[in-house]
Amino acid sequence: MSPLTNKRVTRQRQLVYDCVIDRKDxxxxxxxxxxxxxxxIGLATVYxxxxxxxxxxILKSFEHSGQIRYDRLVTPHAHxxxxxxxxxxxxxxxxxxFSMAPVESNADIEELDLTWKGICKACK
Amino acid sequence: MSPLTNKRVTRQRQLVYDCVIDRKDxxxxxxxxxxxxxxxIGLATVYxxxxxxxxxxILKSFEHSGQIRYDRLVTPHAHxxxxxxxxxxxxxxxxxxFSMAPVESNADIEELDLTWKGICKACK
DNA sequence: AACATAATGATTATCATTATCATTAAGAAA
DNA sequence: TTTCTTAATGATAATGATAATCATTATGTT
Numbered sequence: 001m002s003p004l005t006n007k008r009v010t011r012q013r014q015l016v017y018d019c020v021i022d023r024k025d026x027x028x029x030x031x032x033x034x035x036x037x038x039x040x041i042g043l044a045t046v047y048x049x050x051x052x053x054x055x056x057x058i059l060k061s062f063e064h065s066g067q068i069r070y071d072r073l074v075t076p077h078a079h080x081x082x083x084x085x086x087x088x089x090x091x092x093x094x095x096x097x098f099s100m101a102p103v104e105s106n107a108d109i110e111e112l113d114l115t116w117k118g119i120c121k122a123c124k
Numbered sequence: 125m126s127p128l129t130n131k132r133v134t135r136q137r138q139l140v141y142d143c144v145i146d147r148k149d150x151x152x153x154x155x156x157x158x159x160x161x162x163x164x165i166g167l168a169t170v171y172x173x174x175x176x177x178x179x180x181x182i183l184k185s186f187e188h189s190g191q192i193r194y195d196r197l198v199t200p201h202a203h204x205x206x207x208x209x210x211x212x213x214x215x216x217x218x219x220x221x222f223s224m225a226p227v228e229s230n231a232d233i234e235e236l237d238l239t240w241k242g243i244c245k246a247c248k
Numbered sequence: 249a250a251c252a253t254a255a256t257g258a259t260t261a262t263c264a265t266t267a268t269c270a271t272t273a274a275g276a277a278a
Numbered sequence: 279t280t281t282c283t284t285a286a287t288g289a290t291a292a293t294g295a296t297a298a299t300c301a302t303t304a305t306g307t308t
């Protein structure tokens with residue numbers, strides 16, 4: 001568990017965090033809940049802990065087909081989504097992407113969301 | 125109304141389309157519904173027509189804080205979102221962005237979603 | 249004018265997420 | 279170790295966005 005937090009280390013918090021880290025993919029709250037079902041954790045706790053961890057900066061989140069997905073990778077990166085199997089991969093951002101911010105916005109860019117869409121190797 | 129469709133031109137379809145075109149922003153289905161309330165249109169019809177128009181390619185859509193937003197601009201472009209006022213602007217994609225597709229994906233890119241986030245001029 | 253059927257509107261259902269609140273348990277203090 | 283404060287939990291209800299259902303209406307064709 002990350003030290004960057006002054007929250008109580010409950011059994012449930014540890015379970016949720018470990019689940020996202022171990023899965024290595026981009027689970028929804030419900031997928032984490034299903035994984036931890038046998039532990040007796042409550043659904044509300046899964047939702048609470050996941051969004052708390054995003055606030056604390058130890059997890060990231062993004063929207064995908066109407067639901068929030070969680071990501072253990074918190075450094076800036078992009079995603080590739082297969083339009084056939086709907087799987088998601090972490091991919092690198094283009095080099096110097098932040099220098100390509102639109103002048104129209106006339107603003108300091110804090111972050112960006114970049115998702116590439118296509119058909120993955122397996123589906124092709 | 126775009127000619128690219130063989131759908132029946134109902135009064136409701138015309139109203140929904142004109143609303144999105146006239147607004148010039150990125151309304152949700154409910155915002156379109158509220159605009160058209162006085163016409164007596166049904167909420168389900170607004171949802172149906174908007175998603176139909178996206179399927180037909182005469183409108184685009186994207187997810188924004190848990191809801192689907194509709195965009196009259198169907199050519200490839202990015203968005204800038206202000207983290208303070210939550211307003212959304214259409215902005216140009218970086219030049220040659222499609223040539224920067226990640227090699228990891230090993231796939232043909234069909235499209236991409238790019239959203240810049242920061243504080244807009246007005247909020248700064 | 250008649251017809252076939254796509255579209256509509258009212259409503260219900262679904263799904264993801266958040267709020268509520270009584271109970272439990274971390275972790276600090278005694 | 280026991281006590282104590284209060285954050286966290288779990289069960290459940292509430293919310294909000296969107297999709298599905300179905301009887302009725304109206305478009306566009308014959």
